[in-house]
Every structure is written in C-alpha cells, then in structure tokens.
Amino acid sequence: MSKSSTSAQLSSLKKSVAPFEKNDRKASIKQMINTLGPLFLLWAAAYFSLSVSYWLTLLFAVPAAGFVIRTFIIFHDCCHGSFFRNRKANDILGTITGVLTLVPYRQWKRSHSIHHAGSSNLDKRGIGDIWIMTVDEYIAAKPLQRLWYRIYRNPLVMFGAGPIAVFLIQYRFNVKSARRQERMNTYLTNVLIAALYAGMIWAVGWQAFLLVQLPIVFVSGFLGIWLFYVQHQFEDTFFEHEEEWSYVMAAVEGSSYYKLPKLLQWITGNIGFHHVHHLAPKVPNYNLELAHNATPPLQKATTITIGTSLKALRFRLWDEENKGFVSFKEIKDRLRQPLPPVEGLKIQKTGLQAE
Structure with missing residues (x-):
C-alpha cells in the first residue's frame, strides 16, 4: 500500500469516526458513578463476607476485579484526553484512577502514546508492549536470551507472575528517560497508594485487607494483561517493518475486535473494539461500539471470541516469512540448521506492560 493511498484511507476513516470523538460529560460522569460505586460496594461486601466464608469473599473479589478493569478504562481514556474535554480534569481523574489501579498516570500516558505510534511496527518494539521476537531473532539469539524469552512467554509466568511484577513492582519506579513531571506523578501515585492502603489497613486490619485486596489485584491484573495480549496477538494479525x-x-x-458477551463488553468498557480505538484514540470508550457500527470498513477487522482467543496461548514467535505467529515446537527443525548470516539483524527486547 502506497503512502498516498494510506494517507487517503486514513483521512476517509478518520472523517467517518470523527463524530464519535465528542465526549459527553453526562455520560462520563454516569460511567464514573456506575464504575466506582460498584467497586467500593463489592470491596465492602468482600470484607464483610470474611466472617461467613472466604469462598464467598473470593466470589465478591472476581466482579470487584472486573470493576477495577472498568476503572482502568476510565484511566485509559483520561490518558488519551478523551474522557473529559478539559485537560486538567483528565489529568486529575487519571491520577486518581491510577491510584486505584496501581498505575502511574503520566508514566503510562507517555509509554502508551509510544505504543499507539508504533503498534505492529517491528522496528519500533520495546515500549508499552509485550515482548515479541521474530523467528530469525530467536534463532540468532544466545542460549540464555532464548531461555529468558521462553520463560517470559510462558503463560504461567506472563499471566501468573505478570500481574504482580507489573502492577505491584514495575509501576512503582520511573524509567531513566522520565522527565520531572512524570517522575513527580509517579512519586505522588506511590504516596497516595501508600496512604490509601494504610488507611484501609487501619480500618479493617492488615490480614483482612490482604485477604480481600490481593485476589482483586491479581485477578484484575491477569485480566488486564490478557486483554492487552489478545488485542494484538491473534491469527491473521499484522506486523511489518517500517517501510x-x-x-x-x-x-x-x-488490532482485534474482541467480541465479548454484552455484560463483559460493558465491564471492560468496550475495549474489545480495539481496532476502532487504535484508529481514533480520541473516541471515548462509550462511543467505540457506535463508531464500529457506523463505519463499514471497520467491521472487516478480525473478530475473535473468548473461545478463539485461547489459541493465542500457543503463540510464541512472529514468523516474518509466513506472516503469522508460531510456537516454539514449530521451529525446532529450523533451530537445528546452521544460521545463515543476516545483516543488520537486531534482537528486540521489551518489558511486559499492560495497555
């Protein structure tokens, strides 16, 4: 596709979705109420159920985790400046919801904007995305690099240890390239999280707090990483070099259209319409489905369901030759063959980040 053709297509699609980029203050406030209200009520229900049965507590923790995801979608819209028209309002609410979801607002806002600018670009991997190696990169890698990558891509590590590593540890620190405003926002987020957690521990006790909060953090983190994973790693996806x-x-x-049951679609703030979001990040989450339905070209995006998305669990490497993901098992024979010299091959490495 030529650059001029791409530009014309982008202009046409942008024009089609432009009406849906207008946020609605009433709709935004309504979403805040129907998200944060249930989250707080479910947390309280989980706490009071401790005196009945911990299984009941876990039963409340699962939907509470769902509302943490919904809170993150509000945070996500604030990062794009699409939740409110006023930038300061987005910054304030983004920081508050960042405290509730354990994500520093300005740090994530920067890395996420980089992700949008280079999503699916093999030459721009490394910030705000999940680590993907190509087959050639993996074959050329040293044994220890291969081992680390295999550990990283193991579902038990990515979705089991990942939520703890990302949300409780990684996001507590600034990256070296962070500017002062971003650094201060991360410090502020950490202080507010510490203050919030200290207050809750004072109110309910540290044991009760951990019994309720830890499963909520883990389940919401797991779901968040899973959503980010399948939004870009699916059959027939697109990855290319810059040219x-x-x-x-x-x-x-x-970017996929993750077609979820209506309740899950609502809980996840329509983020399943990820192709619409990547085309027009200024569309608030409550308008994504409307934009999808009103724009026929967007309805041609690859549709995945909960069932078909599970195939992504075996995806490990991007095969540039066949334009698709492959498993480690599928390249065993190629690993035994001598590696031909490849000029300019660079092994791209990135950290695990949730979108």
Whole structure:
C-alpha cells in the first residue's frame, strides 16, 4: 500500500469516526458513578463476607476485579484526553484512577502514546508492549536470551507472575528517560497508594485487607494483561517493518475486535473494539461500539471470541516469512540448521506492560 493511498484511507476513516470523538460529560460522569460505586460496594461486601466464608469473599473479589478493569478504562481514556474535554480534569481523574489501579498516570500516558505510534511496527518494539521476537531473532539469539524469552512467554509466568511484577513492582519506579513531571506523578501515585492502603489497613486490619485486596489485584491484573495480549496477538494479525508499515493497517488489521458477551463488553468498557480505538484514540470508550457500527470498513477487522482467543496461548514467535505467529515446537527443525548470516539483524527486547 502506497503512502498516498494510506494517507487517503486514513483521512476517509478518520472523517467517518470523527463524530464519535465528542465526549459527553453526562455520560462520563454516569460511567464514573456506575464504575466506582460498584467497586467500593463489592470491596465492602468482600470484607464483610470474611466472617461467613472466604469462598464467598473470593466470589465478591472476581466482579470487584472486573470493576477495577472498568476503572482502568476510565484511566485509559483520561490518558488519551478523551474522557473529559478539559485537560486538567483528565489529568486529575487519571491520577486518581491510577491510584486505584496501581498505575502511574503520566508514566503510562507517555509509554502508551509510544505504543499507539508504533503498534505492529517491528522496528519500533520495546515500549508499552509485550515482548515479541521474530523467528530469525530467536534463532540468532544466545542460549540464555532464548531461555529468558521462553520463560517470559510462558503463560504461567506472563499471566501468573505478570500481574504482580507489573502492577505491584514495575509501576512503582520511573524509567531513566522520565522527565520531572512524570517522575513527580509517579512519586505522588506511590504516596497516595501508600496512604490509601494504610488507611484501609487501619480500618479493617492488615490480614483482612490482604485477604480481600490481593485476589482483586491479581485477578484484575491477569485480566488486564490478557486483554492487552489478545488485542494484538491473534491469527491473521499484522506486523511489518517500517517501510511496509502503515497506521491504518496497524489499526484495522493489527488490532482485534474482541467480541465479548454484552455484560463483559460493558465491564471492560468496550475495549474489545480495539481496532476502532487504535484508529481514533480520541473516541471515548462509550462511543467505540457506535463508531464500529457506523463505519463499514471497520467491521472487516478480525473478530475473535473468548473461545478463539485461547489459541493465542500457543503463540510464541512472529514468523516474518509466513506472516503469522508460531510456537516454539514449530521451529525446532529450523533451530537445528546452521544460521545463515543476516545483516543488520537486531534482537528486540521489551518489558511486559499492560495497555
């Protein structure tokens, strides 16, 4: 696809979804109420159920985790400046919801904008995404690099240890390139989290707090990483190098339409319409489905369901030759063959981040 063709297509699609980029203050406030209200009530229910049965507590913790995801979607919209028209309002609410979801607002806002600018671009991996190696990179890698990558891509590590590593540890620190405003926001987020948790421990005791909060953090973290994972790693997805990459292709073909049951779609703030979001990040979450339904070209995006998305669990490497994901098992024979010299091959490495 030529650059001029891509530009024209982008302009046409942008024009189609432009009406849906207008946020509605009443809709935003309503979403705050129907998200934060149930989250607090479910947390309280989980706490009071401790005197009855811990199984009942866990039963309350699961939907509470769902509302943490919904809170994160509000946070996510604030990062894009799409939840409110006023930038300061987005910054304030983004920081508050960042405390509730354990994510520093300005740090994530920066890394996420980089993710959007280079999503599906093989030459721009490394910030705000999940580590993907190509087959050639993996074959060329040293044994220890291969081992680390295999550990990283193991579902038990990615979705088991990942939530703890990312939300409780990684996001507590600034990256070296962070500027002062971003650093201060991370410090502020950490202080507010500590104050909130200290207050809750004072109110209910540390044991009760941990029994309720830890499963909520783990389940919401697991679900968040899973959503981010399947939004870009699915059959027939799109990855290309800079010279062949285009913003439109990355949005429409490199981002999935995760068709969820209506209740789960609501809980996850319509983020399943990820192709729409990547095309037009300014569309608030409550308008994503409307934009999808009103724009026929967007309805051609790859649709995945809960059932079909499970196939992604075996995806390990991107095969540039066949334009698709493969498992480690599928490249065993190629590993035994001598590696031909490849000029300019660089092994891309990145940390695990939730979108």
